[in-house]
Amino acid sequence: MPNIASHAKELPxxxxxxxxxxADAARAAGxxxxxxxxxxxxxxxxxxxxxxxxxxxxxxxxxxxSAGIAPLRQKIVDYYGRIGxxxxxxxxxxTTGASEALQFVLNAILDxxxxxxxxxxxxxxxxxxxLQNLGTIVPxxxxxxxxxxxxxxxxxxxxxxxxxxxxxxCNPSNPTGVCYxxxxxxxxxxxxxxxxxxxxxDEVYREFIYGDTKPPSALTLEGMEEHVIVIDSISKRFSAxxxxxxxxxTRNQEVFxxxxxxxxxxxxxxxxxxxxxxxxxxxxDSYYDGVVTEYSARRDLxxxxxxxxxxxxxxxxxxxxxxxxxxxxxxAEDFCRWMLxxxxxxxxxxxxxxxxxxxxTEGLGKNEVRIAYVLNEIDLxxxxxxxxxxxxxxxx
Numbered sequence: 193m194p195n196i197a198s199h200a201k202e203l204p205x206x207x208x209x210x211x212x213x214x215a216d217a218a219r220a221a222g223x224x225x226x227x228x229x230x231x232x233x234x235x236x237x238x239x240x241x242x243x244x245x246x247x248x249x250x251x252x253x254x255x256x257x258s259a260g261i262a263p264l265r266q267k268i269v270d271y272y273g274r275i276g277x278x279x280x281x282x283x284x285x286x287t288t289g290a291s292e293a294l295q296f297v298l299n300a301i302l303d304x305x306x307x308x309x310x311x312x313x314x315x316x317x318x319x320x321x322x323l324q325n326l327g328t329i330v331p332x333x334x335x336x337x338x339x340x341x342x343x344x345x346x347x348x349x350x351x352x353x354x355x356x357x358x359x360x361x362c363n364p365s366n367p368t369g370v371c372y373x374x375x376x377x378x379x380x381x382x383x384x385x386x387x388x389x390x391x392x393x394d395e396v397y398r399e400f401i402y403g404d405t406k407p408p409s410a411l412t413l414e415g416m417e418e419h420v421i422v423i424d425s426i427s428k429r430f431s432a433x434x435x436x437x438x439x440x441x442t443r444n445q446e447v448f449x450x451x452x453x454x455x456x457x458x459x460x461x462x463x464x465x466x467x468x469x470x471x472x473x474x475x476x477d478s479y480y481d482g483v484v485t486e487y488s489a490r491r492d493l494x495x496x497x498x499x500x501x502x503x504x505x506x507x508x509x510x511x512x513x514x515x516x517x518x519x520x521x522x523x524a525e526d527f528c529r530w531m532l533x534x535x536x537x538x539x540x541x542x543x544x545x546x547x548x549x550x551x552x553t554e555g556l557g558k559n560e561v562r563i564a565y566v567l568n569e570i571d572l573x574x575x576x577x578x579x580x581x582x583x584x585x586x587x588x
Contacts, residue, residue, distance in 0.1 A: 204549065208230050211543060218541055223540060225540070226575035231513065231566060235431040240468075240472050241469070245467055253464075259284070264286055275409060276409075283441055285452060289437065290425035293438045294321055294392075297392060301447070302357055308328070309360070313334070313557060314331070314362065315550070318360065328355075332348055336517075352387050359383065359390070362396075365511070368514065369512050373405060378413070381416055385419070391413075393409070396427065399484060402511065419444070420444075421440065423438065429480075493576070494506075497580070503583075504517060505518035513564060519560065521586065527561075531543070531579075541578060542578050544561040545563075545564075
């Protein structure tokens, strides 16, 4: 029998989706499953997206340009201009979701054995993407006990080696909900300049901020034109995950030219997704305000509910729509599986993502879960009641 590549065998199962067979079985058994495991918003996708697709005047559904259609690239430029960043269309590469953008970037900057420094816990797919490109994630550990605050500059510099190629952050953070402000970005800027590293920033949750101060895009950092690579997407911003439209933005011409060759090899991003994306970028600021108000209320409900549960530690949540939560259990994956297999509360149960999959350091996150508060307040309240009762039953 032919062999699978050794590096492919090492890819971890997604903590976000690995328990789906148990969720499917729970539904087949008649349970209602509240999905808090995945960042799939239930906010309605703006009608403008679907209108643009329906109104498309196409006789042939042809390949688009590999870098994306011109109207969408210009809309992205205009969007960045509104948030205080001047870029050109030559800095924007449209991709099949933010995932493809990040895969292109890592493929462009990593030779086998090269390293990327990431704060853990981190978005679990970062590890898979890095391994697919034969690179290594080097974690700098943060803790729920101090709200996953940025570690010291010294902690980062201790991790830098001759093989280090980049520092990568998600801001606001998936999975922790932490926001890194301007002063934090400047700390990372100094490290990147000193050690000649790329600074990759995943900014797909940029609008989801629950406070008065919004962190700036890394593209605003002065003197970092050759260092900064931003990953972005319409998936969360416009509740359009299935459109699969993201982008990479960088002023580094060599990075852009290299990733464009990869984009040419995969031909083009989805045409209908691009047409819809170009339309939603025209939405007024009031759209974002309404969505943020909704998620802020969900955040408050989640935080208050978790704080009432004995033994549960929930950090402050300032952005995105996730919380990394410590539970009073020894093995969160076992608890999450048990919730799906063996428990229900009024005919319902909860699916969460086990925390260990968001860490690279062995043994960390075993008693944590990532919760995505993407359900409306009524369903989220029911899910929290179910979790509370489930913890009591499991620990009894």
